[in-house]
Amino acid sequence: MYPTLLVLHSLFRWLVLACLLYSIYRAAVGLIRNRPFAKTDNAFRHWTATVAHIQLMIGILLYTQSPFVKSFWRHPQTAFQDLNLTFYGLFHLLLMLVAIVLLTIGSAMAKRKTADRQKFQTMLIWFSIALVLIFVAIPWPFSPLSGRPYLRTF
């Protein structure tokens, strides 16, 4: 189960990023060009939040299986000296949770706004903040916190 979850979680990151980037792009263009908030905009608002929630579920399952997390919680005091263990035991989880909560709030607030400009504005701000947090918390191969591959296959 662990290897499958790891591959799924790794691949899903690209879907989360693609949805977020495209939603942000649509919100920015909609705002600049004074466009009406179309059905497609609403679909991307909705699906971006849904894809992030699916990634959250995979992440939670992975958290219960990961040898890094298990090792972190076995001896938290000494584990704090190991950046790799602290990253998966604490930082990655907390940053991603905050990002997904912000994304969810942004999506819900945009849905409730009545003016189209306000819908775009709300999406643009909240999704952009979430994107920055997610980008920082992803273990990119170049990350000083923990380096993982761009792609994993089954």
Ligand code: HEM
């Ligand atoms: C948008 C949200 C998230 C993204 C984009 C994301 C992305 C990633 C990526 C790219 C990896 C590296 C996978 C690899 O080694 O190839 C990873 C590892 C991991 N993620 Fe996430 N993650 C997210 C949310 C979460 C959440 C909310 C949790 C926990 C509740 C979580 C738990 C983990 C764990 C435990 C690992 C390390 C697993 C291991 O190597 O044993 N992730 N994540």
